[in-house]
Amino acid sequence: MDSANQFGMTHPMPTPAEPLKIGTRGSPLALAQAYETRARLSAVFSLPEEAFEIVVIKTTGDKVLDRPLKEIGGKGLFTREIEDALLDGGIDIAVHSMKDMPTLQPEGLILDTYLPREDTRDAFVSPFPGGMADLPQGAVVGSSSLRRRAQLLNRRPDLQVVEFRGNVQTRMKKLSEGVARATFLAMAGLNRLKMDDVARVAVEHEEMLPAVAQGAIGIERRIDDQRAEEMLAAIHDGPTGRRLMAERSFLLRLDGSCETPIAGLALLEGDELWLRGEILRPDGSESISGELRGPASDGQALGLALAAELLGRAPKDFFSWR
Numbered sequence: 504m505d506s507a508n509q510f511g512m513t514h515p516m517p518t519p520a521e522p523l524k525i526g527t528r529g530s531p532l533a534l535a536q537a538y539e540t541r542a543r544l545s546a547v548f549s550l551p552e553e554a555f556e557i558v559v560i561k562t563t564g565d566k567v568l569d570r571p572l573k574e575i576g577g578k579g580l581f582t583r584e585i586e587d588a589l590l591d592g593g594i595d596i597a598v599h600s601m602k603d604m605p606t607l608q609p610e611g612l613i614l615d616t617y618l619p620r621e622d623t624r625d626a627f628v629s630p631f632p633g634g635m636a637d638l639p640q641g642a643v644v645g646s647s648s649l650r651r652r653a654q655l656l657n658r659r660p661d662l663q664v665v666e667f668r669g670n671v672q673t674r675m676k677k678l679s680e681g682v683a684r685a686t687f688l689a690m691a692g693l694n695r696l697k698m699d700d701v702a703r704v705a706v707e708h709e710e711m712l713p714a715v716a717q718g719a720i721g722i723e724r725r726i727d728d729q730r731a732e733e734m735l736a737a738i739h740d741g742p743t744g745r746r747l748m749a750e751r752s753f754l755l756r757l758d759g760s761c762e763t764p765i766a767g768l769a770l771l772e773g774d775e776l777w778l779r780g781e782i783l784r785p786d787g788s789e790s791i792s793g794e795l796r797g798p799a800s801d802g803q804a805l806g807l808a809l810a811a812e813l814l815g816r817a818p819k820d821f822f823s824w825r
């Protein structure tokens with residue numbers, strides 16, 4: 504008899520046969536996300552963990568640690584090898600931080616399953632007391648995110664931003680060594696890693712709009728793999744899907760260059776989506792932001808409309824590729 508579980512109803516298992524191979528990067532956050540996916544699948548189908556195999560894949564982005572990401576070549580840096588493994592059958596599903604995912608997937612793959620979204624806010628992290636507003640004049644802040652860097656400089660042109668790569672542990676070490684006074688991380692990552700010892704102040708959306716898809720886990724599969732399709736349908740979170748549809752359409756329409764800092768967030772209010780977006784010059788000297796509301800059933804139109812609105816207000820030289 505099926506027993507209820509923390510994720511709700513149980514489902515009949517499509518085809519048990521072989522273990523479902525779950526591909527992931529090997530970073531602590533990526534592994535936590537893969538374990539969460541496995542836990543949800545095994546709960547919803549009442550399957551033992553052995554029915555799933557976690558396959559760790561090293562990507563170019565994981566191998567090159569000494570250079571800023573944009574120098575190595577932007578898009579797909581953390582996904583190419585994983586998508587190759589999906590295509591050649593080495594894995595059956597791939598678990599991703601949606602924030603890092605290109606807006607379009609390779610032919611033959613589909614990315615339309617999302618787990619319930621975590622906290623979407625950024626976290627201000629510093630060994631000193633206080634939040635962003637308490638940063639002294641001229642303080643040094645570490646970040647390798649183009650978006651956070653531009654937003655920060657837009658609000659506080661007096662600050663100095665230095666490049667900060669590496670995992671949470673590396674960044675905390677840099678803070679304790681005094682390389683920077685503070686840094687920014689996603690609340691979602693800190694929460695998923697259960698890093699309760701890292702002192703953080705949540706940055707409200709009004710102060711700093713997060714990256715598109717921040718806090719969302721997405722699961723990719725082969726388009727013709729029926730077993731994976733059925734299994735993933737059972738753990739998909741509809742509200743997260745509707746929000747990401749709006750945010751990712753917004754990004755897709757704007758995404759001519761990874762040199763352009765972009766922020767975007769959709770919230771669901773009943774049957775309505777509320778989408779906010781911001782584009783900035785990399786040095787923070789100019790910011791263009793806006794918002795639109797529309798039916799939750801058509802996030803795509805909403806995302807495209809807000810992007811068109813911001814593009815219409817942007818000077819010709821705003822995007823470096825123009």
Ligand SMILES: NCc1[nH]cc(CCC(=O)O)c1CC(=O)O
Pocket residue numbers: 600601602603687688689691692716717718719720
């Ligand atoms: N670009 C790296 C990345 N990709 C996803 C997260 C955090 C988790 C998330 O937003 O889902 C992070 C690190 C960070 O921004 O602190």
